[in-house]
Amino acid sequence: MQDEMTDTTVTDVVTDALVGFGCEREEITRAATFESLDIDSLDLAELAQVIEERFGVVLKGSDVVTLKTLGDLIDLIVARA
């Protein structure tokens, strides 16, 4: 069962996943960069799997490699809906 995709639900799912990776919830904002959150390539690969399972959106490594901020990622996911 996949979730309805809105900017809010995507943000919530991404936020929960990042907290699971060890990020501080209060530091997770649209403007936060992956670098500032210490999110590495393995985190992004895991996150992509969560997104695929929850929303059916497939993200490849090449899709996310150029992204800088969480806002960029959330916009990409919503645009792929």
Place this chain on the structure above:
Amino acid sequence: MTRPENSCALVTGGSRGIGAAVCERLAADGWRVAVNFRSGAEDAERVARAIVDCGGHAEPIGADICDPAAAGELIERAGRLGPVTCLVNNAGIRADDLALSLSEEDWSAVLETNLSAAFRLTRLALRGMLRARFGRVVNIGSVIGPRANAGQANYAAAKAGLIAMGKTVAVEVARRGVTVNTVAPGLIETDMTRGLDGTLLGAIPARRAGTPHDVAACVAFLASEAAGYVNASTLFVDGGLSA
């Protein structure tokens, strides 16, 4: 890192030989065991029943791991026993011939079963392991690969590939408490090695073939919590053959 409760170990090709011994040994260590088989249903049922009779949990699961869809179903079914935090890539075939006459079919079949299917299952199993922050992938390689053996270009390439694949995956996931190691048996007494050149025994420093239990003991160690800092390694179980 602690093994999650009710963890399941999926052993491919678990119905006979090394695979069966690995299943029994992991069950004795408290793993719930998914005994995968392709053709040996009765053997797999016997392995699972023996485990259950000893108070363990096990289930035979038929699947051709070369079929990507079947591999996905296999992981899903194994997951019903418990979170799959151990995968033993044991299933393997041989189709020997000198390189000059080795057919495309025999080359591809051995690479597909012994290497590609192992990678596919590893990729599938890693999802749960990463989330659990605990995982053990143990590839059953071979002394053939690191060492040459005439007539086994396909087998050697696949088994050497397993070592290389395992090392690379290991460094990708090590920081999540997941280890990927390879056990490389030498000459082990199984149905699969029956018919191999008997002169090989003379080249083994131990002057004897190994047993499936010799291999299973090493797999059990690498699957254990105690081996959490052993990663990307190859453990030879060969009586000194590779020295």
